[in-house]
Amino acid sequence: MGAIYLVRHGQASFGAADYDALSPLGFEQAAAVGAELRRRGVEFSQVRSGTLARQRDTAATALKELRSAVPVVEDARWNEYDHVDISAHHAGGAPQEDSRAYQSLLDAALAAWVESGDAGPCAETWPAFRSRCTAALADLVASLGKGEHALVFTSGGVLGAVAGALTGVPEAGLLKFNRVTVNTGITKLTSGRGGVNLVSFNEHAHLEGEAARLLTYR
Template identity: 85%
Template sequence: MGAIYLIRHGQASFGAADYDALSPLGFEQSAVVGAELKRRGIEFAQVRSGTLARQRDTAATALKALGSAAEVVEDERWNEYDHVDISRHHADGAPQQDGREYQRLLDAALTAWVESGEDGPCAESWPAFLSRCTAALAELAGSLGKGENGLVFTSGGVLGAVAGALMGVPDAGLRKLNRVTVNTGITKLVSGRGGVTLLSFNEHPHLEGETARLLSYR
């Protein structure tokens, strides 16, 4: 049975002019998760990444540590929701200053975004976001042969929505799981005749012990 490994990107630049850039810590985390995948001895037939800089740079750094020359196929369906647009419409902008206060405002904004459904003011609605994420997963699962593994570099909101959808509660997944995802956490799905099943969520043993200083949520 093949597996699909979903990796959240490394730490981005919260509060900076360009949030999408990986921070120095983010590059360290990306190398460490690549080393963790190498330790597990996994070979990947398909590698995907969103088109955001933080996702692409995490992929490149992790694959280098993994020692893989696999081609990374970029697919914007793996991109994160537009937190700036959502915050603008549902949280009066939610400036990226204090992390806890920002999280509180973002949680409320995401709830409003979900509840507004297809008629919300944002450029991308919650149903559209969920549809593209699940479609990207279905496409990847369908492209894998028997026993083959896939690898994806994506973001916390995508992870929460996909994991929630696989458990039948996509809304709760976005609102509850998204906020606890760690940078470069590993979510493992198994793909077989019965479809795709969530096996583990947000694994991060590579960020414990001697590397515990690398653990971050934002």
């Protein structure tokens, strides 16, 4: 049975001029998840990443630690939703100043985004986002040979949408799963005769114990 490992990117630069850049801590997290994947001894036949800088840099750093020479295929369908556009239309353009306050506003904005459906004012609606995430997963699954494993570097909203779809609650999944994803958390799916199944969500043992200082949510 094949498996797909979905990894959330490392910590981005919240509040900075370029949010998409990995923070110094984000690079450390990326190296830590690479070491964890190497420890598991999984051989990956395919590696995918979104096109955002934080996703690509997490992939490059983790793969160096993993010592994998498998080329990364970039696919924009693994990109995160546009939090700036969503907050502009549904939260009055909340500034990125205080992380906790911003998270509360973003949660409310995401709920409104989901509720607005296809009629929403954002450039990408919730149904469109959900469809492209599940399509990216379906295409990856279809490309895997029997028993092959794939690794994907993506974002929390994509993980929430995918996990929600696989558990039959896409809307609630986005809102609940997305909020608790940790930077470089690992979500594992299996693919076989029974379809695609969610085996684990948001694993982050590599960010506990002596590495606890690396644990972040934003």
